[in-house]
Amino acid sequence: TRSSNYGGMGVFGQSNLSEMATASVSPQLFHDFRDFRLDAQYTYGRVWFLDNKDITDQVIFSLYEDDSIDQQALVSIRTRGDDRGTTGRVFYEWQDSDFENTVGYRYERAGAEAGLRLSRTLRFVGDGGMESDLDESTVAGGLDSVFWHAGLEWRPDERTTLDARYGERFFGD
Numbered sequence: 001t002r003s004s005n006y007g008g009m010g011v012f013g014q015s016n017l018s019e020m021a022t023a024s025v026s027p028q029l030f031h032d033f034r035d036f037r038l039d040a041q042y043t044y045g046r047v048w049f050l051d052n053k054d055i056t057d058q059v060i061f062s063l064y065e066d067d068s069i070d071q072q073a074l075v076s077i078r079t080r081g082d083d084r085g086t087t088g089r090v091f092y093e094w095q096d097s098d099f100e101n102t103v104g105y106r107y108e109r110a111g112a113e114a115g116l117r118l119s120r121t122l123r124f125v126g127d128g129g130m131e132s133d134l135d136e137s138t139v140a141g142g143l144d145s146v147f148w149h150a151g152l153e154w155r156p157d158e159r160t161t162l163d164a165r166y167g168e169r170f171f172g173d
Contacts, residue, residue: 019050020050021050022046023045027041028040032080036080038076039076040075041072043070045070046067066101068097068100069097072095073093074091075092076092077090077091087114088112090111091110092109093107106138106140107134107138107141108132108142108143109129109131109132111129111130111131113126113127121154123152123154123155124152124153126149126150127149127167131143131144131147131169132144133170134170136170144170147169148168149167150167151163151166151167
């Protein structure tokens with residue numbers, strides 16, 4: 001008898017396992033002003049695949065192993081203290097990946113978020129802004145598409161949060 005994974009063609013075939021090395025550095029800056037907090041962080045990372053590229057029985061997705069340089073940045077300013085009646089945040093996010101053999105990836109997002117306390121543990125929250133439309137291009141970046149979300153946040157203590165929102169992004173509702 002032969003298994004359904006004969007020849008290493010199945011998802012769990014030995015030749016579909018990838019050996020890779022990753023490294024990254026992530027400097028972060030946090031500063032509290034009187035009523036606001038500034039968060040800024042940047043990540044620079046590298047991925048190296050260590051496998052032999054001449055294995056002939058790999059499933060198709062394992063053929064796209066590609067060394068990369070990955071970067072991310074986030075800047076946000078938000079109100080301090082979760083006990084406030086209203087909270088707010090403005091932010092900008094950026095992601096970029098450059099691959100050795102295939103096209104790169106770029107995504108950006110900028111927006112604002114607000115919250116209104118309804119009770120000690122319940123808050124109405126909403127956010128909106130602009131983001132990259134990945135249905136149009138995964139390499140261009142830019143702020144091409146509107147997004148929004150609204151919903152409720154339940155926080156019974158400082159270590160527990162349940163956030164449920166409905167909204168619209170570049171891919172739909």
